[in-house]
Amino acid sequence: MTKQNPGFGAALVACHGAMAAAERVALVTGATGAMGRAIVDRLANKGSGVVITDRDSAQLEAFARELFEGHGVPVIAIAADLLNVDAVQAMVPLIDAHAGRLDHLVNNAGLNRPQSLEEATLDDWEAVFAINLRVPMLLAKAAIPLWRRQGGGAIVNIGSRVWLSGAVPAYTASKAGLVGLTRSLAVELGPIGVTANVVAPSFVDTPFTRQNRSQDEIAAMHARALEISPVPRLGRAEDIAGTVAFLLSPDASYITGEVIHVCGGAQMAARSTNPVKVMEG
Numbered sequence: 001m002t003k004q005n006p007g008f009g010a011a012l013v014a015c016h017g018a019m020a021a022a023e024r025v026a027l028v029t030g031a032t033g034a035m036g037r038a039i040v041d042r043l044a045n046k047g048s049g050v051v052i053t054d055r056d057s058a059q060l061e062a063f064a065r066e067l068f069e070g071h072g073v074p075v076i077a078i079a080a081d082l083l084n085v086d087a088v089q090a091m092v093p094l095i096d097a098h099a100g101r102l103d104h105l106v107n108n109a110g111l112n113r114p115q116s117l118e119e120a121t122l123d124d125w126e127a128v129f130a131i132n133l134r135v136p137m138l139l140a141k142a143a144i145p146l147w148r149r150q151g152g153g154a155i156v157n158i159g160s161r162v163w164l165s166g167a168v169p170a171y172t173a174s175k176a177g178l179v180g181l182t183r184s185l186a187v188e189l190g191p192i193g194v195t196a197n198v199v200a201p202s203f204v205d206t207p208f209t210r211q212n213r214s215q216d217e218i219a220a221m222h223a224r225a226l227e228i229s230p231v232p233r234l235g236r237a238e239d240i241a242g243t244v245a246f247l248l249s250p251d252a253s254y255i256t257g258e259v260i261h262v263c264g265g266a267q268m269a270a271r272s273t274n275p276v277k278v279m280e281g
C-alpha cells in the first residue's frame with residue numbers, strides 16, 4: 001500500500017497488487033455508491049484490475065481492501081471531488097503513472113438536486129451538469145491518448161430513463177446530454193477501437209433516490225416503479241452491473257452509440273401510468 005497526494009485535488013489513498021500486470025484496467029466513478037459498488041464488484045469478479053474513485057477516503061480504503069482480499073485483483077483508490085476540474089483532470093495521468101493503462105471507463109457518479117426550474121439556482125444547474133456531463137467528457141478526453149496507445153477501450157456512461165420521460169430539469173437535461181455525448185464519442189472514437197454506450201436505469205432504491213424523501217414518498221416511488229414496469233419487480237444495482245460488464249466485454253465489441261434501458265421495460269411507459277386498453281372487435 002502506498003499513499004501520496006499528487007495535488008490538484010485527487011489523492012491516491014490505496015494501491016493493492018500489481019496493476020501493471022493486469023490484463024485490463026477499469027476506472028469506475030462514484031465507486032462507493034450503491035451501483036458503483038455493484039459494478040466494481042462485478043468487474044473485479046471477472047478479473048479486471050479496478051481503479052475506484054469517490055469522495056470519502058475511508059470508504060474507498062475499506063472497499064479497496066475488501067476487493068483485493070475478496071477477488072485478488074489489483075486495486076487503486078483515488079479520492080477526489082469531481083466538482084473540482086483539476087481533480088478530474090489529474091485522474092487519468094495518475095492512473096497512467098500507477099497502472100500504465102486504462103481500458104474501461106465507467107462514468108457512474110451522479111448528482112441530482114431535485115428542484116423544479118422555478119426553485120433551482122444557477123449553482124444547482126451547474127453542479128448537476130458538472131457531475132453528470134462535464135466529468136464523463138473530461139475523463140473520456142483524457143483517456144484518448146491511452147486508448148490510441150493501447151489500440152482500443154470501452155466507455156459506459158450511466159444515464160437514466162428520465163432522458164425519455166422528462167423529470168427534474170437539470171438532471172433530465174444532463175442525462176439527455178449524456179446520451180448525445182456518448183453518441184459523439186461512439187462516432188469519434190470508433191475508428192480507434194473504442195465503444196461508447198449508455199446504461200439507463202429507472203428507479204433503483206439507493207441513497208441517491210432516498211435523498212431528503214420520507215418513507216411515504218419512497219413507498220410511492222416503489223409503487224409507481226412497479227406500476228410502469230412490465231417486469232413485476234424493482235430494479236437492483238446488480239441488474240445495472242451485469243449490463244455494464246456485458247458492454248465492456250468482447251461480446252459487445254460491435255455495439256456502440258447504444259442506450260440500453262435496464263428498468264424492466266419501464267422505458268416504454270414514458271409518463272403514462274394508464275394500462276394499455278386493448279380494443280375488441
Ligand SMILES: NC(=O)c1ccc[n+]([C@@H]2O[C@H](COP(=O)([O-])OP(=O)(O)OC[C@H]3O[C@@H](n4cnc5c(N)ncnc54)[C@H](O)[C@@H]3O)[C@@H](O)[C@H]2O)c1
Nearest residue numbers: 030033034035081082083108109110160202203204206208
Ligand atoms: N438510483 C436510481 O434510481 C437511479 C436511476 C437512474 C439513474 N441513476 C444513476 O445511477 C448512478 C449511480 O447512482 P446510485 O443510485 O448508485 O447513487 P449513489 O448516491 O449510491 O452513488 C452515487 C455516487 O456518486 C458519488 N458522487 C456524487 N458527487 C460526487 C462528487 N462531487 N465527487 C465524487 N463523487 C461524487 C457519490 O459520492 C456516490 O458514491 C448515477 O449516475 C445516477 O444518476 C440512478
